[in-house]
Amino acid sequence: MYIGRFAPSPSGPLHFGSLIAALGSYFQAKANQGKWLVRIEDIDPPREMPGADKLILNTLEAYHLYWDEDVLYQSDRLDAYQQQLDQWLNHNQAYLCQCTRKQIKASGGFYQGVCRDKHLTNAQECAIRLVMNHPVESFDDEAYGTFAINRDLAHEDFIIKRRDGLFAYNLAVVLDDIYQGVTEVVRGADLIEPTGRQISLYKTLDKTPISYVHLPLALDDNGNKLSKQNHAKAIDTENPKKTLLEAMRFLGFTIDPSLCNESMDNILDWGVKNWHLSQLPKTLKIKPPFSNGAL
Known part of the structure; x- marks a missing residue:
């Protein structure tokens, strides 16, 4: 249906x-x-x-x-989001990142995976990023056809939980669309x-x-x-x-x-x-x- x-x-x-x-x-x-x-x-x-x-x-x-x-x-649904995050963290599919927006902007505007192998542990001072194993450089819109996505953006390890402790939009919306x-x-x-x-x-x-x-x-x-x-x-x-x-x-x-x-x-x-x-x-x-x- x-x-x-x-x-x-x-x-x-x-x-x-x-x-x-x-x-x-x-x-x-x-x-x-x-x-x-x-x-x-x-x-x-x-x-x-x-x-x-x-x-x-x-x-x-x-x-x-x-x-x-x-x-x-x-x-x-906060517990469900956290449960998925914990699973990814435990399997090294996500990691803590302490980089600021200012630092990322100074390095070219796209996150370069700086914290991926640092194994940071202080979650209170970090965002959580997803390891990008499945980059998507284009997708098909059912009404408007194919949209291309900036390659640097597509390959970026993006934030799934913000430094302020709030869950990121992308994570929540996908988990909820699957749930519903x-x-x-x-x-x-x-x-x-x-x-x-x-x-x-x-x-x-x-x-x-x-x-x-x-x-x-x-x-x-x-x-x-x-x-x-x-x-x-x-x-x-x-x-x-x-x-x-x-x-x-x-x-x-x-x-x-x-x-x-x-x-x-x-x-x-x-x-x-x-x-x-x-x-x-x-x-x-x-x-x-x-x-x-x-x-």
């Missing part, structure tokens, strides 16, 4: 770019008669906003985007770069890599990605239909004016029936406005 997911971090309310990712993953899952899961990626407390998880879930419900299983919180049985990830194009590392993690874990689709990024008037860090405004939850239709236009749907008078559920059902990856815009970055006229 197809299983997709939407996995926001609770660093603020959903904005238009978040809605694009949610809708794209929802349509792809439902068009494949699959399940659509929601996961809250709450493993970076300094970046999180109190109550944002509830706000996100309430917004999804306002847009009639209902998930099929209980919401998974990454903060409930996710078969394909549909997400924004800002996450293209980590995809190679995530595929390498599947191979390190002796698991078959899943497929990936990266959706175009919505940009603001200044050409910056719509994001919580760039203070993108929250989407309207009181009158969601207009924004829903705008987001569907962004994803390449041609909206018949009569559809605008339908209920939210009927609009979403129509979207599921008419969804095709081939409809996605040919560019991965799009500035507003996203529609050609009134909705």
